[in-house]
Amino acid sequence: MKLTKILTGATLALGLATTAMAQDKTKVGFVYVGPVGDGGWTYEHNKGRLAVEEAFGDKVETTFVENVPEGADAERVITQMALQGADLIFTTSFGYMDPTINVAAKFPDVKFEHATGYKQADNVSIYSARFYEGRAVQGHIAGQMTKTNTIGYIASFPIPEVIRGINSAYIHAKEVNPDVEFKIIWAYTWFDPAKEADAATALIEQGADVILQHTDSTAPQAAAQTAGNVVTFGQASDMSEYAPFPRVSSIIDDWAPYYIARTQAVMDGTWESVSTWDGIGAGMVGIGEFSDAIPADVAASAMALKESLADGSYHAFTGPLNKQDGSAWLAEGETAADYGDGGLAGMNFYLEGIEGSIPQ
Amino acid sequence: MIRLEKRPMPSRTLPMITPVIAVIITMIAGGALFAVLGKDPIEAIRTIFWDPVFGEFAFYYRPQLLVKAAPLILIAIGLSLGFRAGIWNIGAEGQYIMGAITGAAVGLAFYPTESIFIFPLMVVAAAIGGWAWGMIPAFLKVRFGTNEILVSLMLVYVAQNLLSSMALGLLKNPEGMGFPGSRNIATNASTSSWINEAAGLHWGIVFAFIAVIFAYILLYRHILGFNIQLSGEAPRAARFAGVNPTRLILFCLGVSGALAGMAGLFEVAGPAGQIKIGFNVGYGFTAIIVAFLGRLHPVGIVLAAMLMALTYIGGELAQGTLGLPSAAIQVFQGMLLFFLLALDLLTNYRIAILPRRAF
Numbered sequence: 001m002k003l004t005k006i007l008t009g010a011t012l013a014l015g016l017a018t019t020a021m022a023q024d025k026t027k028v029g030f031v032y033v034g035p036v037g038d039g040g041w042t043y044e045h046n047k048g049r050l051a052v053e054e055a056f057g058d059k060v061e062t063t064f065v066e067n068v069p070e071g072a073d074a075e076r077v078i079t080q081m082a083l084q085g086a087d088l089i090f091t092t093s094f095g096y097m098d099p100t101i102n103v104a105a106k107f108p109d110v111k112f113e114h115a116t117g118y119k120q121a122d123n124v125s126i127y128s129a130r131f132y133e134g135r136a137v138q139g140h141i142a143g144q145m146t147k148t149n150t151i152g153y154i155a156s157f158p159i160p161e162v163i164r165g166i167n168s169a170y171i172h173a174k175e176v177n178p179d180v181e182f183k184i185i186w187a188y189t190w191f192d193p194a195k196e197a198d199a200a201t202a203l204i205e206q207g208a209d210v211i212l213q214h215t216d217s218t219a220p221q222a223a224a225q226t227a228g229n230v231v232t233f234g235q236a237s238d239m240s241e242y243a244p245f246p247r248v249s250s251i252i253d254d255w256a257p258y259y260i261a262r263t264q265a266v267m268d269g270t271w272e273s274v275s276t277w278d279g280i281g282a283g284m285v286g287i288g289e290f291s292d293a294i295p296a297d298v299a300a301s302a303m304a305l306k307e308s309l310a311d312g313s314y315h316a317f318t319g320p321l322n323k324q325d326g327s328a329w330l331a332e333g334e335t336a337a338d339y340g341d342g343g344l345a346g347m348n349f350y351l352e353g354i355e356g357s358i359p360q
Numbered sequence: 361m362i363r364l365e366k367r368p369m370p371s372r373t374l375p376m377i378t379p380v381i382a383v384i385i386t387m388i389a390g391g392a393l394f395a396v397l398g399k400d401p402i403e404a405i406r407t408i409f410w411d412p413v414f415g416e417f418a419f420y421y422r423p424q425l426l427v428k429a430a431p432l433i434l435i436a437i438g439l440s441l442g443f444r445a446g447i448w449n450i451g452a453e454g455q456y457i458m459g460a461i462t463g464a465a466v467g468l469a470f471y472p473t474e475s476i477f478i479f480p481l482m483v484v485a486a487a488i489g490g491w492a493w494g495m496i497p498a499f500l501k502v503r504f505g506t507n508e509i510l511v512s513l514m515l516v517y518v519a520q521n522l523l524s525s526m527a528l529g530l531l532k533n534p535e536g537m538g539f540p541g542s543r544n545i546a547t548n549a550s551t552s553s554w555i556n557e558a559a560g561l562h563w564g565i566v567f568a569f570i571a572v573i574f575a576y577i578l579l580y581r582h583i584l585g586f587n588i589q590l591s592g593e594a595p596r597a598a599r600f601a602g603v604n605p606t607r608l609i610l611f612c613l614g615v616s617g618a619l620a621g622m623a624g625l626f627e628v629a630g631p632a633g634q635i636k637i638g639f640n641v642g643y644g645f646t647a648i649i650v651a652f653l654g655r656l657h658p659v660g661i662v663l664a665a666m667l668m669a670l671t672y673i674g675g676e677l678a679q680g681t682l683g684l685p686s687a688a689i690q691v692f693q694g695m696l697l698f699f700l701l702a703l704d705l706l707t708n709y710r711i712a713i714l715p716r717r718a719f
Contacts, residue, residue, distance in 0.1 A: 036685075063681065064680075065676055065686070066686045070638055071632050071636075071639060072627070072633075076673070077676050080417075080676060081680055083417045083420060084417075084681060095636075095638065098633060098634070118537060157637060158540060159540060359524065
């Protein structure tokens with residue numbers, strides 16, 4: 001309790017001291033789980049940060065700390081940013097959820113934004129992207145590109161976001177290729193090039209000729225390139241250095257518009273705690289350019305799928321869909337709800353046809 | 361011509377001053393590195409070494425230094441006993457994880473009961489968990505003569521997988537909406553290791569200092585400590601003196617395992633809060649460096665752990681305020697260790713400048 005007082009006192013003092021000299025400079029902090037050069041997840045968040053700098057020029061000052069472990073260290077890094085006078089702090093990984101909430105309670109005047117979590121507070125907004133929409137397009141292409149009918153999937157952590165991606169990719173691959181089979185490896189990391197490369201190689205050796213990844217580095221792309229004839233998709237970032245082959249398309253996270261809007265809101269004093277979950281339609285999820293390796297008809301139908309997801313005429317999870325154990329999940333024509341029982345936010349089950357089980 | 365000459369006797373004063381020299385050289389070399397990266401070297405060094413202790417927000421960082429150093433001290437003290445006797449426990453990280461799991465499991469089993477007896481039980485369970493994990497390489501070594509370095513290291517990976525399995529299954533928070541991870545045990549007074557969270561004080565810090573005192577007494581005032589040192593420096597002599605190597609192996613691996621296990625509990629029940637995948641961030645491995653940096657001496661270990669904690673916290677500060685990349689901070693930490701170990705050479709050798717000879 002005492003710390004709360006000391007910290008609030010400090011922020012107050014700091015607030016008083018800084019308002020006089022730098023009233024028009026808004027300080028925005030970013031906490032990253034990987035290095036900014038990972039070429040994937042953190043790279044895109046950092047692009048969002050740079051976009052904020054570009055949009056506001058002298059009116060903002062941004063800082064970041066990279067490679068922050070998800071746990072006790074995160075809490076210290078976030079506290080440090082708040083102490084240094086940040087007005088707005090983006091914590092960009094699922095594991096920063098509790099630390100963000102804890103620090104936010106001690107700094108009621110600082111605004112926080114936590115990516116991909118589910119705990120909101122008066123000064124903590126949450127935001128995430130509907131990556132599963134991108135996975136639908138990916139599955140649609142992957143199902144038609146595979147010749148061995150085996151698709152390898154490098155999964156990170158068994159959390160709903162990742163499980164949604166697997167399910168979405170699977171049902172859309174299955175739709176175009178009834179014989180398709182998924183092999184899933186859980187890497188238990190967001191960023192570990194060596195582990196990711198090992199996983200990719202293991203999947204390729206098991207006969208996979210398409211590799212999908214939910215980890216952040218380009219190591220699986222490199223492994224696929226070495227193996228030859230293996231198709232990959234860029235993850236979180238375009239990863240276009242591996243185009244046109246093995247990378248045939250990608251899911252791109254575009255955080256820049258959101259980061260700019262939220263910074264603007266802090267400047268205007270209109271910031272409120274919100275929960276944002278945007279997809280292809282709002283531009284938070286982008287689909288990277290289709291390379292020439294994709295046959296023209298596949299590219300055309302994938303583009304049509306993307307359009308229907310963007311304008312909302314099609315939902316990536318539309319019934320009839322059963323859970324892995326055969327029990328009904330969505331009835332004919334029914335679309336998945338975001339929240340509640342069996343909702344997407346807490347998805348913790350595979351859909352019918354996927355082999356293996358979610359690690360427990 | 362410059363030559364290295366072996367000293368007739370290892371220097372007694374140098375081990376005391378080389379760490380200071382190493383820190384100074386690191387500051388110079390690190391400053392040069394930061395200058396090349398386009399940052400003001402003086403400001404960078406000041407941010408890393410000065411600001412966390414004496415800067416504007418030192419009131420927050422000083423307790424954080426202890427929080428970061430406590431598990432390092434606790435683990436390194438245990439390891440140093442074995443290292444002195446030539447028993448190489450490299451798997452403290454695994455014992456740390458196991459202690460966290462068993463300790464937290466006891467706490468979670470009592471949820472939501474409130475009692476002051478729960479936390480002591482958790483500490484005991486953690487010590488037993490870590491001890492048992494340390495006993496595996498110990499038993500295999502005394503029974504089958506396996507190499508404890510490999511066995512203890514491999515068991516780290518086993519422990520990590522157990523941790524994942526616990527976070528996803530047995531210990532998963534039933535109210536966590538399907539997300540992996542246990543309930544938060546730090547927020548419940550009966551299971552929390554915090555004594556005063558505001559001051560950054562938790563039981564791990566208290567136990568760390570108790571361990572330092574016990575280790576000091578053991579090593580310098582007790583026959584067992586003498587036997588440990590003797591076995592490390594002169595194994596044959598130790599055998600003639602009647603030291604039982606089996607008992608020594610079991611003792612050293614057991615104690616270091618129990619201490620690492622307790623460190624794991626204090627961390628999970630305090631700063632970390634919950635059992636989850638990626639809970640371990642390498643304290644067990646960093647403690648090996650700390651043990652050697654501290655010359656395997658209890659007081660040295662305290663200083664070394666504080667220094668490591670300082671570079672971590674100062675490093676984060678420098679990233680946040682100066683925009684230094686985290687890789688540069690890691691290089692900086694690497695330099696510190698490199699110079700320390702390199703200067704160790706001077707303990708046994710001295711630099712002699714000989715007159716140029718005509719051939």
